[in-house]
Structures are given as structure tokens and as C-alpha cells.
Amino acid sequence: MSNKPIKDMIETIEHFAQTQPTYPVYNVLGQEHTYGDLKADSDSLAAAIDRLDLPEKSPVVVFGGQEYEMLATFVALTKSGHA
16 A cells, blocks of 8 residues: 555556455455455446436435445446546
8 A cells, every 4th residue: 555645536446456456445344345346346337327328427316324335336426427
């Protein structure tokens, strides 16, 4: 990990997914997901959101708790331009 300030969260996630894909990004009560998981899951969900053909930059409501799927969803929405 680096102590450099983060300027773009998506670029940072992409960087770690390429350089340290097995490094944990989420670990709660034994449920662990890596940067590689986050990239794959958020890319897949972003593609699905894009196929919905929503108006550009339209808001999307997300409901959930503090789980990995929420993290992947927010990253996907950012990638698809709906954050």
C-alpha cells in the first residue's frame, strides 16, 4: 500500500486490481473480497447498468447495508456515470 494521496478512487481501485489483485479490499467477519473481485464485479454490474440505457447522469437509488455488494454497486454506478 502507498501513502500517496488518492485523487481518483476508480483509478486507484483499477491500479490495485492490476498490481495486487489478491489483496483484500473488504474483510468483515470472515467474508473477504479482493481488489480483483471488486474490479470484476463492478465492471460486470456497470455493463449491466449501461445496457439499461438510462438517461445520462440520471440518479439511481441504492438500498442496502454495509456489505461488499454495496461497495461493488457504488463503484459500478461511478463507472457507468450514475454516481
